[in-house]
Amino acid sequence: MIERADQLVLDYVSKAADAAHGVLRQDHRLDFVQRLRARIESERSGSEDPKVVARVLATFGDPAALVEREARRLSSDGEVPRIQAEPEVRPAESDTAVFPRVVDDVPPGVARGMREARARLAGRTERGLPFAGLRRAVMAGANPMATGGRDARTVVKGHPREVLAIGLLLLAALLVPMSLPSVAIFQVPVIVWAAGAATVLTSDSWSFRDRMIGIGAPMFGYGVGGVVIGALRVGGESGFSAFLAQFYAVSGIMFMIFTGLGVVWLAYRLWDLS
Structure with a gap:
């Protein structure tokens, strides 16, 4: 129950962080993600019920829309919200255009830690549980955000x-x-x-x-x-x-x-x- 609720929050914040790449500067993006996570935890009020967490996340809406709103706020405050993209470069002997690339400035250790945390929360913590393999197989095609963190075990626990x-x-x-x-x-x-x-x-x-x-x-x-x-x-x-x-x-x-x-x-x- 706790792992699935935390997984919903982690997935939502990760989507917001991904949407902010190339839109917000590094310091703005880190501040935005921290404030978003704190706001979610405040609205969540310590609940570990995936259904409650899913409803809380639904009130925040599309993560990309939150990023756009943050960018407009920073622009109105006179700050520069966007990361400067690298200049366009063309190969010496080719007419193929190279699109501007935004460098992902998340430290490698942080990115690796996020991947490991997702893996542990998504399935590794279920090792040793009865019928864990069958449960993962049944829920393999389910999106936790679409199902509200709901499966047979969460329904039994919640009722x-x-x-x-x-x-x-x-x-x-x-x-x-x-x-x-x-x-x-x-x-x-x-x-x-x-x-x-x-x-x-x-x-x-x-x-x-x-x-x-x-x-x-x-x-x-x-x-x-x-x-x-x-x-x-x-x-x-x-x-x-x-x-x-x-x-x-x-x-x-x-x-x-x-x-x-x-x-x-x-x-x-x-x-x-x-």
Whole structure:
């Protein structure tokens, strides 16, 4: 979490520094980058949440636009904001023009340190983490700025209550095939489902509609699904006892199926809203 948040800040400041090359003088550029980094840290307020950091960076806008604004400010103050480019040089025996070149005056040691820091923050710190290779492969095509620093791990870290609710609903479904003794008059899967439903209802990450779908799907499957499938399985048989036998035979399975559908919906909405 901390490494990814710092990586977002480092990438943004690096883009601003790159945009300032050839536009601002060295002393102006270093001062601009330092002030920009300090301002970001101030707005960030010590947060290590990549989503919060991404939103803070979004308020600053395009780094190139910040550089242009700084150049205009320096010009209005009477200072010379631009680096003097080397004069145009033509080869002695060629008509091919050589474009003016701006010398990158970042010290080699600083540039090397920035590259090493990016490499460590981007992936080397994840060595030894479970499924780190799979995680890097899944996120290989993702731009941290475009995704807001979001992946499965950051969503789980940022929404512990919602993850607990999803886990309880899944556990309730998995307990259905087990012949567990009842607690008073309540079956154990029903108790676990009720705990998961209560946790879902206390969450403010999902909308009311999403919460109703998530906790209502298992009951819908158990009740409506059990009645419909049970009636179809009765077929030509008559009698309420035959219907009840078929209902109890399929209602648990329908509860598991619709719990899975509700969990998929909650997980999808949690990812979409993160």
